[in-house]
Amino acid sequence: MNNPVLCIFRKELRSYFGSPIAYIFITLFLVVTSYLFFMDYFLMEDANMRSYFSFLPWIFLLFVPAISMRLIAEERRLNTIEVILTLPVSDWQFVFGKYLSALAFLIISILLSFPIVIVLYYTGKPDIGPIIGGYTGTVFMGAAYLSIGMYISSITRNQIIAFIVTAILILFFLIIGLPMLLFSIPSWLVPLFRWMSFFDHFISVSRGVIDLRDILYYISVIFIFLILTYNSLKNRT
Amino acid sequence: MIEVENISKSYGNTLAVDKISFSVERGEVLGFLGPNGAGKTTVMKILTCFFPPDSGKASLFGHDIEEHPHEIKRLIGYLPENNPLYDDMGVYDYLNFIADIRGIDKSRKQKRIAEMVEICGLNKEIFKDIYELSKGNRQRVGLAQALMHSPDILLLDEPTSGLDPNQIVEIRNLIKEIGREKTVLLCTHILSEVEAACNRTIIINEGRVVAQGTPEEIAQKAMGNLVVYTTLKGDPGDISESLSGIKGVISVKHLRTRENDRHQFILSINRNEDICEEIFMLARDKGYVLSQLHTESSFEKAFSKLTRGGIRNE
Numbered sequence: 133m134n135n136p137v138l139c140i141f142r143k144e145l146r147s148y149f150g151s152p153i154a155y156i157f158i159t160l161f162l163v164v165t166s167y168l169f170f171m172d173y174f175l176m177e178d179a180n181m182r183s184y185f186s187f188l189p190w191i192f193l194l195f196v197p198a199i200s201m202r203l204i205a206e207e208r209r210l211n212t213i214e215v216i217l218t219l220p221v222s223d224w225q226f227v228f229g230k231y232l233s234a235l236a237f238l239i240i241s242i243l244l245s246f247p248i249v250i251v252l253y254y255t256g257k258p259d260i261g262p263i264i265g266g267y268t269g270t271v272f273m274g275a276a277y278l279s280i281g282m283y284i285s286s287i288t289r290n291q292i293i294a295f296i297v298t299a300i301l302i303l304f305f306l307i308i309g310l311p312m313l314l315f316s317i318p319s320w321l322v323p324l325f326r327w328m329s330f331f332d333h334f335i336s337v338s339r340g341v342i343d344l345r346d347i348l349y350y351i352s353v354i355f356i357f358l359i360l361t362y363n364s365l366k367n368r369t
Numbered sequence: 370m371i372e373v374e375n376i377s378k379s380y381g382n383t384l385a386v387d388k389i390s391f392s393v394e395r396g397e398v399l400g401f402l403g404p405n406g407a408g409k410t411t412v413m414k415i416l417t418c419f420f421p422p423d424s425g426k427a428s429l430f431g432h433d434i435e436e437h438p439h440e441i442k443r444l445i446g447y448l449p450e451n452n453p454l455y456d457d458m459g460v461y462d463y464l465n466f467i468a469d470i471r472g473i474d475k476s477r478k479q480k481r482i483a484e485m486v487e488i489c490g491l492n493k494e495i496f497k498d499i500y501e502l503s504k505g506n507r508q509r510v511g512l513a514q515a516l517m518h519s520p521d522i523l524l525l526d527e528p529t530s531g532l533d534p535n536q537i538v539e540i541r542n543l544i545k546e547i548g549r550e551k552t553v554l555l556c557t558h559i560l561s562e563v564e565a566a567c568n569r570t571i572i573i574n575e576g577r578v579v580a581q582g583t584p585e586e587i588a589q590k591a592m593g594n595l596v597v598y599t600t601l602k603g604d605p606g607d608i609s610e611s612l613s614g615i616k617g618v619i620s621v622k623h624l625r626t627r628e629n630d631r632h633q634f635i636l637s638i639n640r641n642e643d644i645c646e647e648i649f650m651l652a653r654d655k656g657y658v659l660s661q662l663h664t665e666s667s668f669e670k671a672f673s674k675l676t677r678g679g680i681r682n683e
Contacts, residue, residue, distance in 0.1 A: 134473075147455070210453050210456065215449060215453055219467070220471070
């Protein structure tokens with residue numbers, strides 16, 4: 133198959149795994165999350181992963197921008213965007229290829245946390261439903277983060293700026309749902325803020341409950357930012 | 370093959386291309402010449418469908434650039450300015466990627482990549498990463514990219530910039546070779562490159578076409594006359610007089626005297642035919658010993674006159 137989306141996907145994935153930074157990132161991600169999880173797992177005497185999923189939004193706050201920062205900013209910096217977009221590749225194919233490769237990288241990283249599940253089975257009798265639900269929700273949330281990251285990466289040539297701005301934007305979407313903040317705003321704004329925030333949509337996910345509305349929310353976020361990315365590609369010099 | 374009609378493009382308040390029109394025939398190697406910042410690269414980017422013009426129309430193979438960019442992209446090969454490459458990729462991986470995205474069939478792909486490596490002289494480099502390559506070899510990788518699908522139209526934006534003289538000659542020969550079968554649009558600010566490789570030239574300045582034709586035609590149009598240098602042995606007064614007698618000679622100037630009574634003259638002539646033959650005959654008849662005789666290419670002078678003085682070919 134010579135589908136351009138697939139070609140770009142393969143090339144990008146290759147370049148992720150071709151650099152040692154990818155392995156360092158994945159290792160760091162797994163070490164930090166496992167450490168945080170097992171710190172109190174053995175005290176709880178309860179074989180579930182709820183606490184694991186509940187801190188992932190905060191870990192992703194740094195992990196996802198690191199994955200997405202180079203996606204398009206690097207193409208702009210090296211000017212390779214001029215090569216690739218004058219090949220028989222449409223803007224949408226370019227956006228999808230890029231996005232799917234980053235998503236694949238993220239999913240691989242998440243799935244590599246499987247030893248935690250094994251430990252759960254070894255030490256107790258976990259309920260597999262919430263675990264699968266939690267993983268699914270995590271993937272959707274990460275995918276939404278990534279779409280934001282790719283958009284930011286498409287409007288700058290500088291990876292560091294892309295990283296920082298993405299992290300700030302994700303942080304914004306997280307904290308507008310924090311109870312602490314919701315107490316201090318006019319009450320008529322509360323439903324809007326809660327609806328907009330990643331946080332609220334993630335609470336049920338971390339319990340392993342997949343609500344169609346949450347999934348729909350994530351999918352809309354992804355589409356909005358993919359469209360924004362597509363539009364920002366119009367800006368060429 | 371390529372038809373450009375009145376295209377304009379500006380970046381913010383700067384007008385980069387101002388109503389340019391030209392056409393390129395099949396099998397032509399067209400030199401696209403102009404000082405830096407004249408708008409050459411902008412025209413290239415418009416023709417490769419990287420961005421649309423603000424106004425005007427252009428088509429390649431009859432496909433309009435705004436209506437059928439996908440068809441055009443399939444048919445052209447493009448080497449952008451400064452030859453951007455993915456530094457972290459291997460040379461082979463990159464060529465493989467290009468072959469895939471160009472839709473080259475699996476059964477022919479390896480053969481085609483091998484051919485490109487051969488043509489572009491990348492045999493030693495094929496297993497290296499791109500960031501390890503020298504500038505000349507990067508340029509070869511860029512050319513291999515542009516030629517992978519043997520495009521009918523090749524657009525090259527300053528393909529020899531930053532190369533050493535040997536590499537320039539090699540790349541130029543390669544372009545000439547390609548130009549035998551393909552249509553090439555060669556964008557450059559190096560005059561000798563155009564003289565060496567192109568059938569026809571378009572000079573643009575400040576976003577407008579200021580001249581087109583062969584380098585000689587442009588020179589003659591811009592300068593009005595040609596210049597001949599000759600060195601003869603004999604009496605300078607006599608020689609000067611006889612040279613002035615040749616039809617078409619406007620002025621004769623005694624430039625300098627060299628050792629052994631040899632004198633160099635500079636002649637201004639206003640006709641196209643070969644005046645050198647007549648000078649040779651004259652020298653033979655009068656017994657002047659001829660030791661130098663050549664017409665100067667005033668293309669360089671024409672270029673600077675056209676691109677600095679701002680006279681237009683209208």
